[in-house]
Amino acid sequence: IGLPTNSAQECQNLEVERQRRLERIKQKQSQLQELILQQIAFKNLVQRNRQTEQQANRPPPPNSIIHLPFIIVNTSKKTVIDCSISNDKFEYLFNFDSMFEIHDDIEVLKRMGMACGLEVGKCSAEDLKVARSLVPKALEPYVIEMAKGPISNVYITGGSSAN
Amino acid sequence: NRIDANLVSRHKELQREVCDLTEAEEKLDELISKCTLQLRLLTEDPQNKKLGYVRCQDLRKSSDSPDQLVMVIRAPPETQMQVSEPSESYQVSLKSTQGPIDVFLCPEDSSGVC
Numbered sequence: 001i002g003l004p005t006n007s008a009q010e011c012q013n014l015e016v017e018r019q020r021r022l023e024r025i026k027q028k029q030s031q032l033q034e035l036i037l038q039q040i041a042f043k044n045l046v047q048r049n050r051q052t053e054q055q056a057n058r059p060p061p062p063n064s065i066i067h068l069p070f071i072i073v074n075t076s077k078k079t080v081i082d083c084s085i086s087n088d089k090f091e092y093l094f095n096f097d098s099m100f101e102i103h104d105d106i107e108v109l110k111r112m113g114m115a116c117g118l119e120v121g122k123c124s125a126e127d128l129k130v131a132r133s134l135v136p137k138a139l140e141p142y143v144i145e146m147a148k149g150p151i152s153n154v155y156i157t158g159g160s161s162a163n
Numbered sequence: 164n165r166i167d168a169n170l171v172s173r174h175k176e177l178q179r180e181v182c183d184l185t186e187a188e189e190k191l192d193e194l195i196s197k198c199t200l201q202l203r204l205l206t207e208d209p210q211n212k213k214l215g216y217v218r219c220q221d222l223r224k225s226s227d228s229p230d231q232l233v234m235v236i237r238a239p240p241e242t243q244m245q246v247s248e249p250s251e252s253y254q255v256s257l258k259s260t261q262g263p264i265d266v267f268l269c270p271e272d273s274s275g276v277c
Contacts, residue, residue: 018184039201067216091259
């Protein structure tokens with residue numbers, strides 16, 4: 001049979017294809033995990049605020065809160081910031097004389113503990129219970145996986161795809 | 164002959180693996196699009212929108228150290244943000260097309276007011 005050369009080539013192609021898919025799956029898994037974190041964090045935040053408002057019997061003063069979405073820029077207090085703003089406030093230009101960091105609101109929510117520690121895989125039994133209650137059934141296995149440890153281990157069932 | 168047999172079985176195994184991976188990827192695609200939709204519905208719900216806020220003291224507490232200045236930016240969707248190469252300068256530019264951008268500093272006192 002004239003199989004060998006063809007087959008060898010085919011195997012190579014399949015090998016490449018397998019690697020490609022593994023890479024994409026890794027990326028998609030972290031994308032899904034991030035979406036799950038966002039969902040949990042947002043629901044937790046809304047719940048917390050609702051409870052606080054009910055207890056206080058009124059909403060907080062508008063100038064004491066910041067609605068999502070937002071981003072924050074952190075820098076040292078010593079940093080000199082030069083800021084130019086267009087008249088209509090559509091355009092801004094900031095110059096910092098030192099380093100700064102940019103974070104999105106989800107990062108803030110994570111630091112507030114709204115993601116139940118799932119973002120670092122540090123989750124108490126109680127945290128995990130709360131987290132599971134905040135996602136649809138289909139996502140629970142992912143939440144359990146995230147609670148076990150650091151994000152980004154490929155966990156596909158079937159296929160001996162150790163890498 | 165043996166080499167052929169090995170190759171054939173390797174070929175079969177790879178085919179099965181790629182097949183499994185295809186399935187896994189499709190499942191992920193489906194979950195990702197469901198999740199994206201759920202998140203959008205969740206955050207666009209008017210009641211949730213009203214309750215989707217952090218307090219100024221939350222922001223302060225989530226900052227790494229008390230020596231940090233925390234600047235808050237609230238911008239309309241599709242606002243573009245450009246950050247310079249750190250090796251050249253420390254610059255940030257914001258460009259909105261759909262409305263004004265709000266920028267303010269998080270206060271350090273305990274007034275809780277932004």
